[in-house]
Amino acid sequence: MEEFIKNNLIKAESFHPYYEKALNEMLLAGGKRFRPKLLLSVVKAYNPLLLENAKYAAFALELIHTYSLIHDDLPAMDNADLRRGHPTLHKTYDEVTAILVGDALNTYAFEVLSKAPMHNDVKIELIKILAQNAGPAGMVLGQAIDCYFEDKKLNLEELKTLHLNKTAKLIAASLQMGAVIVNKPELAQKLYDFGLKLGLLFQIQDDLLDLLDSEETGKTTGVDTNKNTFVTLLGEEEAKKEADKLASELSNELDSFDENLKTELKKLLDNYLFRHKR
């Protein structure tokens, strides 16, 4: 996947000292590539011959995810200084650049997907899934709830709605898109539902890891007690219990998948399901 990303970076005219460099900087800054890996695991399980072609869709997911991180870090949103171990784009360059790079990655995702060597019907379905889960009724909605209710304490149901949209839908879409590529419509919904739960777990763990990080480093920046997170709402112990419960349910659900899919997903998820325990 890393090679595919490097071979398909965004090209732009060098009319400006850092526009082109900034376009690709966060893509090359690392990241777990979790969403691409989810999609590719499904494809590998059912049709490894499609893996190379599937990388177009996997890259599209990473582009959307990376744009969302760049915009999330902006002063108007989270106002973060660091991302993927590097200064955020608006810190290295300026706010205008970070906004434009986010916009560029968002649109480039659909350009990449449109060029995928796949049947047009498959591509349209993939574009629809990606747009629906990243857009105004998906990730953007989650971010909007997060930003608009920054000063209001949300209850557990509301918090789940926030994170199902902000984090989980893109993760669920990654698995669903894998099922579409290998032409397994009956599996698509099952994987989507599994992905929503996985996304929620991923978010709770992220909150718990922020807490751990702030305890280890003595920083308080990782945990803002006014923020709507599972840790601030439930407390550390209850958040851990919720994460344990979701992780166990997901482990059991994995057993109901076809053998190859179970093997591929287990390989990937063993590192994630109980990462809040470390």
Ligand code: GRG
């Ligand atoms: C700006 C429309 C818009 C949406 C932003 C995803 C998101 C929505 C904001 C990120 C907020 C955040 C830090 C959520 C915690 C869970 C999460 C998605 C963490 C980052 O994803 P990773 O861990 O990051 O996959 P890497 O860098 O490994 O790709």
